[in-house]
Amino acid sequence: MSTPPSPLWEVFVRPARGTNHVHVGSLHxxxxxxxxxxxxxxxxxxxxxxxxxxxRSADITASSPEEKDSFFEPSADKPYRHPTFYTIPxxxxxL
Amino acid sequence: MxxxxxxxxxxxxxxxxxxxxxxxxxxxxxxxDALILSHRLSEWSAHAPQIEEDIxxxxxxxxxxxxxxSLLSYxxxxxxxxxxxxxxxxxxxxxxxxxxxxxxxxxxxxTMIRQLLFSCYQRELYRDLESSRDAQLAAIAAKAVxxxxxxxxxxxxxxxxxxxxxxxxxxxxxAALETVWPFSHEMFEDDELAHRIADxxxxxxxxxxRPAWLGAVQDILTEATxxxxxxxxxxxxxxxxxxxxxxxxxxxxxQHLHRSHPGARW
Numbered sequence: 114m115s116t117p118p119s120p121l122w123e124v125f126v127r128p129a130r131g132t133n134h135v136h137v138g139s140l141h142x143x144x145x146x147x148x149x150x151x152x153x154x155x156x157x158x159x160x161x162x163x164x165x166x167x168x169r170s171a172d173i174t175a176s177s178p179e180e181k182d183s184f185f186e187p188s189a190d191k192p193y194r195h196p197t198f199y200t201i202p203x204x205x206x207x208l
Numbered sequence: 209m210x211x212x213x214x215x216x217x218x219x220x221x222x223x224x225x226x227x228x229x230x231x232x233x234x235x236x237x238x239x240x241d242a243l244i245l246s247h248r249l250s251e252w253s254a255h256a257p258q259i260e261e262d263i264x265x266x267x268x269x270x271x272x273x274x275x276x277x278s279l280l281s282y283x284x285x286x287x288x289x290x291x292x293x294x295x296x297x298x299x300x301x302x303x304x305x306x307x308x309x310x311x312x313x314x315x316x317x318x319t320m321i322r323q324l325l326f327s328c329y330q331r332e333l334y335r336d337l338e339s340s341r342d343a344q345l346a347a348i349a350a351k352a353v354x355x356x357x358x359x360x361x362x363x364x365x366x367x368x369x370x371x372x373x374x375x376x377x378x379x380x381x382x383a384a385l386e387t388v389w390p391f392s393h394e395m396f397e398d399d400e401l402a403h404r405i406a407d408x409x410x411x412x413x414x415x416x417x418r419p420a421w422l423g424a425v426q427d428i429l430t431e432a433t434x435x436x437x438x439x440x441x442x443x444x445x446x447x448x449x450x451x452x453x454x455x456x457x458x459x460x461x462x463q464h465l466h467r468s469h470p471g472a473r474w
Contacts, residue, residue: 119258140260142260143369146365147365147369150264150361150365151260151261154263155260158267
């Protein structure tokens, strides 16, 4: 094929009501409508989802692997940010 | 199952079987349509313009195959034939599918035009069949109508993009429309069996589906900047077992495995 490939899209599927959309993969499509149809055909054919989002891959701003240290390491030694120091009162079931 | 076979009104062989030979023959007609178009679409596997479309066409083919299995199992149960007997062991002249469904894939525009015309027809038909007096056909239609709604949407999306795309894609799609259009008339032919089935309240008269079909198709073609072809040539004969030249090759490929290895299983 000599034609340039179609733009790339990222696909997010919500597996059930009340859950979050989760990234499941990517695909090529000419426009948003076709991307949505392709996503339906590629990623929900085994009854995986109730809702689909597609986003142009080019529109995603991602963190860079080189920034990994400055982005993520500072939080490694700050255990007080985790809610592990609270004692849970007896009888509370759904916390 | 040609129309020249004698009309019989004896009781069905088993409780779940069609009420009479006409209903059985009618179910087999619809089953043949779905089976043959399914096979044509499956020929795109690994050949579609992009891998995403490859999967999409295979999905549609599988939807149609599912419909074919239900319809052929039901139709065949009247005469003690299985879905496999009907699909793999009948000769060309015994298939009653519309010629439209067996048309060769051609380029992608031909395949999409064929799909648009057929899926719009199937949508009207199944909507009507949902209230059929035949409970089994009504149940099959109720399940299939959702699948078909997506087939229409898929074809519509492509036809609009191809027709209203570049000059080249427009010309190819218009040419595809001119090629396939004549075969659309057979979908709406009222032959004797169709009349008897309609009298039983089992299915609508084919001709009654055309106005709604034409309206839907016309809207899509207009949006795609395509013009409706004339209605001069109306090839026909699929329901009587008369088929186009390419049909024998299709059957050879579809039936070869089963005929070479009877009862072969995965």
